[in-house]
Amino acid sequence: MKKCVILVAILFSGILVAQESKPELEVVGNTVKATYYYDNGNVQQEGFFKDGKLDGIWVSYDEKGNKTAVAEYKEGVKTGKWMYFNEKTINQVAYSDNKIESVKNLQKNALADRN
Numbered sequence: 001m002k003k004c005v006i007l008v009a010i011l012f013s014g015i016l017v018a019q020e021s022k023p024e025l026e027v028v029g030n031t032v033k034a035t036y037y038y039d040n041g042n043v044q045q046e047g048f049f050k051d052g053k054l055d056g057i058w059v060s061y062d063e064k065g066n067k068t069a070v071a072e073y074k075e076g077v078k079t080g081k082w083m084y085f086n087e088k089t090i091n092q093v094a095y096s097d098n099k100i101e102s103v104k105n106l107q108k109n110a111l112a113d114r115n
Contacts, residue, residue: 031055038063050075 023034028048036044042065047058053076060069072080078095088108094101 047071047073 023036026033026035031048031050033046033048035046038044040063042063043061044063045058045060047054048056050056054073055075056073058069058071058073059067060071062068066085068085070083071078072082072095074080078098080095082093082095084091084093090106090108092102092104092106094103
């Protein structure tokens with residue numbers, strides 16, 4: 001399962017670079033917010049660049065608008081806890097300086113029971 005999560009992380013990272021359409025860009029303070037869209041008009045990804053590097057929180061969605069991933073960058077480096085969502089589970093990958101520190105697989109039902 002860890003290999004699967006790592007593969008998803010690599011694919012997600014590649015999506016940030018290999019966009020087919022040009023993003024909508026908006027200056028927000030000292031950052032630029034980029035929003036990428038699917039052909040159907042729904043948001044595919046949104047996040048920030050600072051000094052030309054990925055920075056802050058990036059969120060990905062499927063074509064129906066469901067959140068599929070939340071990632072964090074600091075000056076172009078993967079950091080923090082990345083979350084990957086599917087129908088039954090949430091996979092959490094913790095990064096530090098672009099390296100995976102840990103991987104956790106969480107059941108969505110167990111998370112709902114806690115609240």
